[in-house]
Amino acid sequence: MTARYLETSTGRRIAYHLTQGATPAVVFLGGFKSDMEGTKAVWLEAWAKAQGRAFLRFDYSGHGQSSEAFVDGCIGDWAADAQEAIETLTDGPLVLVGSSMGGWISLLMTQRIAARVCGLVTIAAAPDFTEDGFWASFTDAQKAALEADGQVALPSDYDEPYIITQRLIEDGRNQLVLRSPLPLPFPVRFLQGTADTSVSVDTAIRLLNHAEGADMRLTLVDGANHSFSDADCLELVAASILEVLARANL
Template sequence: MTGTFAGMTEYFTSPQGRRLAYRYTPPVHGPTFVWLSGFKSDMSGSKVTRLEAWAIGAGHGFLAFDYSGHGLSDGDFADGTISAWREDALAAIEAHTDGALVLVGSSMGGWMALLAALALEERVKAMTLIAPAPDFTQKLMWPEFNADQQAEIMDKGFTLRPSDYGEPYTITRNLIEDGEKWSLLDGPIMVDFPIRVLQGMEDPDVPWQHALKLVDALGGGDVILHLIKDGDHRLSREEDIQRLIGVCGELAST
């Protein structure tokens, strides 16, 4: 196992040959928190860095990483799929952590957290999900495309999607079709540990009704959904971050 000083970015090569950036601090006691970022997001955001500082200050472990094609990791974003990013998540967790885990997934990271929990079995003791977006490729993204864009994806293999943060980015047919293989919401999700869901009701990207579908699909009983009436998708305001830290502190104590 490789450890780093808090805040130091290092790199490792996954079993699939991808060079991935990560930060890891081992626990003094208690679980290791694992941050799973969202689609086209990375481990530099305010939520992850604030949660990291809290976790390390409390003596817990903390792991954050960038999926291939994201942030500081190698790779082309357009080559990414749910399968590949799931592999990245499992590779980072298995390479750099031992013992009990609390997974914290934001947006697409919520999907990754659930997929990782199903693969890691008994190691995951709790989970916090922020605007979770399981099945987003089929149930959220695909219906947003108009008929011309859907035809372009099927015929050309990709379309360009506008971004609020810069240049348009590529959405591929491979991403859409691969995502369907990892669908979770249509059947029971057989995990049984405490789960806390934070969801803004003014989220333009992941409607709060999507979180209700997830809660309904979860197989365990200790699931609490926090609906934040004026919350957006990012939930990065100070009060949102304090709520996130509070929920994670509650889970660590259990």
């Protein structure tokens, strides 16, 4: 299937796949350096089609098939991409499904388009990771390099190192969600693997304790890693979406 493109108000071209169907629509928000062709996004699209439910997956700028360079982006840019894609391409109530960085961006969406969000499912959500992950772990030498060069290279589990820019860190401080009230007045399901080496169980518990809502649950999956993409994990994501939809009474 060929991606379609949204020309945003900022001049970026956002690649997306939109499935028409019943509302509430499900919107998948992917992770840092991930893209909409990942296992979870594609599997959930097929699941949504089988359910007859509207579904949107897309690539942030600098990711996948969208325009711009990854190193030029930041959380604020990607949140703006997400908001414009959602507001332009979907109608009515939404269930957001955010994976890793997409968990952080989905939390931002719950505050920025609050009237449309009727449910949230996160998978290894990584709120505030630029500050509490990258910046907090940097050595004095890395912080000096960031100041001098505007970027620092970090090893990754993938082929290329992560290039972390000063802009990413500084902009991230304007997007933090764990330092101020975070109302989530709708059904919320946080999913987290205990074998995740990128996002800790402590982060998941911190998010659960910090957010404010009457219907929030955290599910820990013993032995699941950060990808959360085996058959059992995918079925749990789908079941969580259905549970959120049922409890939203829409």
